[in-house]
Amino acid sequence: MSMSLVNSNSYLESLLRGQPRLPPSPLAWFNQLRANAVDHAGRLKLPTTRDEEWRFTDLSPLVRQSFQPALAAPALQAADVERFSLAEAAIRLVFVDGKYMPQLSTPAERLGNRGLIVTNLSSAITANAEAIEPHLGQYARFEDNLFAALNTAFLHDGALVMVPRGAAIDTPVHVLLIATQPEVASHPRCLFIAEAGSEITILEDYVSLNDAIYVTNAVTEIAVGDNAQISHIRVQRDSTEAFHIGNCAVSLGHAGRYRSVSVALGARISRYDLNTVLDAEGAECAIDGLALINGRQLADTHSSIDHAKPNCTSRQLHKCIADGSAHAVFNGKIMVRPGAQNTDSAQSSRNLLLNAKARIDTKPQLEIFADDVKCAHGATVGQLDSEELFYLKSRGLSGAAARNLLTYAFGAEIIDRIPIASLKYRLERTVLEQTKKTEP
């Protein structure tokens, strides 16, 4: 495959260098999709703080590093990943530096769930091309999104979850993405499809084995069919030196339901774009997020909820806790298209600053083109309430314990919404540990 780079940006060139090694697929549309993405990745420029969408997130530290595509992934043993496993999630896909690890994974067919497909994309794409083609690359548009374009340019494998019509899967699916090597750029890809009337819970879990500097550029596409439901939990626990760019695009069918909880704890700079399109009447989404950061971390969440059709409902609660000299950014856009009457939308951005050097930039944004709608948003930025602290102290708690407890409670409101008990417990421990580090 040939590619031309109009962009003189040597950084992008270096990122794209590994791409031609990818073997061409027997599917023409797949090759075409990838070629289009290569074309766009070559044409797009790395965003700077002069771009409105990247105003508060300066990517220059990313450019100062050079990254190579992962050529080989280390052969991890089951014991190495044991600590990430969850008791409830019997179905598991493991990717190491973007490479699928069959020996660590438990795909769905082995469990004998009739019709449910949970496996890696490249092994299932030929057999299921007809079901995959209308979705893959259709929601995560890369025409003006460099990172989505890069990810698609490198597309050859990824996690695939397909829930057949009417199936309610009560076992959560665990997609575990492990980073192990320094100076590696990985481009994980996930595609989750829930056919009409089906239900599933999926955990997308980014972890690291060390403190290496690497970049993860993930893209997830989610198609929720008519009257189907996907619960999507996304946990980002990358190394605090790493860069994490995530794009997630969701499309909902008639009366489809999408529930999402995303938790960002790691990465030096992380950015998560979640675009949900309520593309048929009666669709609902509930999108919750928590960023808990410290030191010199930056966590940026951009969400867009697009009410494209009437009678849809959306709810969003996003919380940031910034300690040290961390910087949390939230941009939540709610769009109500012309004719999308009876839209019911509520959004709330709540932020807690724990240190004088920490910084919060939030922008809840409403764009409304229909008149019979109920839209509200709110944003608050503040510190721990002195009266609440006083109350706890009057009950005999030390100052530190009181602060710790209140901070924990602030974050726990989001974590409580995670439907997997062992993960919830584990994250609550993490939050408690992290808030303990808080200096008065």
Place this chain on the structure above:
Amino acid sequence: MSAVLQNLVNQPYKHGFVTEIESDIAPKGLNEDIIRLISTKKNEPAWLLDFRLKAYQQWLKMEEPKWPNVKYRQIDFQAISYYAAPKPKKKLNSMDEVDPELLRTFEKLGVPMHERAALAGVAVDVIFDSVSVATTYKQKLAEVGIIFCSISEAVHAYPELVKQYLGTVVPVGDNYYAALNSAVFTDGTFCFIPKGVKCPMDLSTYFRINTEESGQFERTLIVAEEGSSVSYLEGCTAPRFDTNQLHAAVVELIALDNADIKYSTVQNWYAGDEKGVGGIYNFVTKRGLAKGANSRISWTQVETGSAITWKYPSCILQGENSVGEFYSVAVTNNYQQADTGTKMIHIGKNTRSTIVSKGISAGHSNNSYRGLVRIAPTASGARNYSQCDSMLIGDQCGAHTFPYIQVRNQNAKVEHEASTSKIGEDQLFYFAQRGIGNEEAVSMIINGFCKDVFQQLPMEFAVEATKLLGFKLEGSVG
């Protein structure tokens, strides 16, 4: 019912007529020579010419802002005449000597000057196109030491004061339109309240754009010294034209220790016809500097006119315990576009700000609230409360909210709330039950929606604003 609403929304612009007065018009176009010409015509000192030229040089290097949520055809800045003054017939000693044509214009607008002055006790500094023609109540104000005059007069009479403050809040290169204004402003208002003086009356200026295709570039500078207070009213109406007119004003407010400035605007420039042809482009930079401790700056605006409004009256809260307020009602109809809001920059300790913004959109219009609340690391104990509500009338219009909140101090507390609503059938039904017709009901609901803002307006303005909304919207809901 919607027909009634339609009628109300589509009331023709009542103030569209042209006064025929011989104008002294500069050739179209903008270059250094034109700036020198303006400066010479106005007999200005050298420092002011330098100020203008510096601004012009900056302007040449700048680009028109693209970020506002408005669409319009590129403005040809070379097709505008930058200076138009009614030819002076002779020196005026009393109101009787004012051009009768001019007086008739004000009469049509419903502002009989002497009456207005006498009845309302308001000193009106009339700006007709660019040169101030008559100023009333000056003596009365002079008694307490207040300076209230046109800015060109102030440049000659109080050069030190003007030089000290001009361009300190809005620097010449602040933004594209502010730079343009700094280069070519022809007239405006200067107001100085000395130490400890409470201004005995509301000060008011009536602005009027008259000559076709002459952009108007006013400059307003208000300085309130320690412990003083003033309430300033600005009202606008413009005659009907089909070519778009540019209006790029700059307003600077400076409040020293314990001073209090209240600035109220009712803006009703020509908004274009129902097809969106014509109308004023209103690109205004308004900013107040709460410089001293315990100072207070309050903006109240009712924006109903202009084809495009691009305006963010802002407060820089520098002094400790200083207070900034912004109360706004913005109404758009037909093809009007408004991108308006405020900036509250908290720098000093324990600074407080309040934002209340009400947007009403009807027809095919777009109404955006764009606000910034920034808490600097130095602003410990800062507090902000923002509320922006939108009301949509009809399904062809848009309402947008872009609140930026940037906090760099952990002791600050910032709250923002926004909601969107429409006038519900059930509300109208309730009124109907009580024997109140739709038209009146809608008017009452809208006035209720805007109440928080209207009660901030001085008495006469509140009456005018209520009437204005009545014209524009009463009954436009169905």
